[in-house]
Amino acid sequence: MLCFEGIALNLNIFMGRTAPPNFRVVEPKDGILQTITVSPDTAKVRPYVSGAILRNIKFTQDRYESFIALQDKLHQNLARQRTLVSIGTHDLDTIKGPFTYEALPPRDFKFVPLNQTQELTGETLMTFYENDRHLGRYLHIIKDAPVYPLILDSNRVICSLPPIINGDHSKITVNTTNVFIEITATDITKLDIVTDIMVTMFSQYCAEPFTVEPVKIISDHNNQTRVTPHLRPRVTHAEVDYLNSCTGLNESRENLCKLLSKMAYVARPSDKDSNLLEVAVPPTRADVLHQADIMEDVAVCYGFNRLPRSSPNRGATVAAPLPINKLSDIVRIEAAMAGWSEVMPLTLCSHDENFAWLNRKDDGNTVVKLANPKTLEYQVVRTSLLPGLIKTIRENKSHSLPIKIFEAADVVFKDEKSERRARNERHFAAAWCGKSSGFEIVHGLLDRLLLMLRTNFIADGGKTAAVKPDGYWIEELNEDTFFHGHAAAVYLRLGGKEQRIGEFGILHPSVLEKFDLRFPVSTLEINLEVFL
Template sequence: MPTVAVKRDELFQLLGKTYTDEEFDQLCFDFGVELDEITSEKEQIEREQGKDKASGASDVVEYKIDVPANRYDILCIEGISRGLLVFLEKLKAPRYTTVEPSGEKQRLTILPSTGQVRPHAVAAVLRNITFNQERYKSFIDLQEKLHQNLCRRRSLVAIGTHDLDTLKGPFTYDAKPPADIKFQPLNQTKEFTAPELMELYSKDAHLKQYLPIIQDKPVYPVIYDSNKVVLSMPPVINGNHSKITVNTRNVFIECTATDLHKAKTTLDTIVTMFSVYCEKQFTVEAAEVIQPDGTKINYPSLPYRFEEVNVERINKQVGINITAEQMAKYLTKMCLVTEPLKDGKNLKVEIPPTRAGIL
């Protein structure tokens, strides 16, 4: 069960209300998550390393919230606050939509060589987004949580996010012999070949766990822009050239994968959570991905679908006895917009793109 750490006062500001710890604990229980711990950076350091090590650490109160493993939509403060506001009936569930760009669409071409190592890729653009330090940190944290959870430590999916204004499309997803790949990786000051990077990161506590995914392959994945600038060598590291900062206004997102379904879910999760900060809220600019056979697919898909469910059957399975109208209200409060059908025995439930865990 993933744990999400959020700053208490920031969360309360988003919710438009201040709660006591006991009141918020009850709200979490009602919503179906658990307030696991109330702490601060200073308190954690004192507990783990002693008081003398905590000098200068932040005493901002943090809530650590345990969320279900299939609730990718509440792995960040944006998703938690949005979900709680809908649950409290202070907000209607947003409608997430893809839009066409005003100019040329960003394109990513997958070359056949990638089939040897990591055959799938999806992409999208968050246009005219506004970051600040907290939003930026949350954006990075969500990627890390997805990597550890849905992406299975990057073995199924690896996420790359880039400052689009530093790049020039169209983009190419290729796979090359390691010695043929050379670029300046994230937060480094010089270029390395791929074998040199594997040696460098074999001593890195964070990145060394991802090296075995590709290190024995004859070719390594790599994404270029039209000027041969390297965006990333997934699933290990992004290029420094297109590094995201708080000043980034347009974000190009690429996800490479061995599991296409998981890649689409990962992309949908990122763009639905952070499109709230775009100039046109909850809209995502479509990108075109060209498959090795020439097929063209637009992403993100952001699928909405409907399910018809029987009220009596649900009552029986859950062990409750409520009306179709009550059931529809409860489901709608969980971002599953629902209406009773005319027969009074069944419900029409809309499953949004944020709830891929509902089969």
């Protein structure tokens, strides 16, 4: 369904205008297959290759553009920006087999790239295309490899440098009648899927529709050969009871087979079990993995709007919010009723925003770092809600003062004891920005929230009491994030267990400078998990 040909074919099958096509692999009349011999050095960069030939194909301008567009779409999604799979298509009449798939040092070869006139070596090609808007994004895939993969014909003509670009010598045009398709990959499963999609979609334009000429792949390094593509349907089974129960239908085996034929399946009742259907999945349906996928197609064919409507009869269930979400909602409502505005910044931030800009140090055991951040702005998963609140104030400088914002959301910490080596923790944070410091404002918000959570304030932390009561108290805090002498840590005692649950205070001037703020800002952040 990635090209007009596939959409039109499947719609015609669905509407009953045509039968599901029988894709066939047809050997050439002389019985001699074209071959691609694989060099052992290709294992260093892209180890897998497949091939196919579309004989006596008839292109029009629209068909040609659709053929190119399908390659681009496959490169973007299934091939993951060409990192897993790359496709090369060539005019077979301009090159001569047998072909070889080799890997050579970048300075040891040169060829004329597609739509160019000058010869380039592998090294100069990387420089030539590094600023190219289309191809520049793919250079990193092989740029630092010791060898570059190449497809060559029997005359040592370079057909392509996968996954970057084809050679100009074998480029296809509207007048091309025989198309040689070579596909290289780092993942053999994706290789087979992409090969099947490419050849099945455009084999309908061959002189003998839905036929493909295979190519033999010969591996020098392990003495193995295989022929691609095979285009054989995958035979699987689906239970009649399962298909009916999930959709609410009560169809016979024969009717279910008729419904499945609308989705290009070839299905028939099993001879061994009256509750089974034998379903032949066409090579175009790599998305079908389980009988649940077949059941979904039955529902599509029958019509979702026509499925029987019923109420659950397997036992009543009552939905309820998670305790932490219910607690968060209570706190959010109270903060909003006190005149504060809720914001929802991004969960990812830069490493400096999370640590250096708050005058905090990274001990290496706290923050979850992204292995491949796309920008410097998204390097780590936040361990505090403060960076998001402060950046929100920064981006709303034109807003009238004071700015009173809050957020109740998750932060993430490394945790080697947990299954995923990390854990979420629900926090509440608020920030006040105005012409005055606002220290007493955030202090008042803290008192209001804990009062609504029925947590008593203990003036001296209960140190003088014979039996230390449950509740919260504050103690002076000296941390570089805050202005010295103008910050406090919040402590909580529940069931005799004491712990620090947060802090509030006036941000240090150096923090304000790094976030480009001109007015004083006071912040509050507490851990909500401890109240459960």
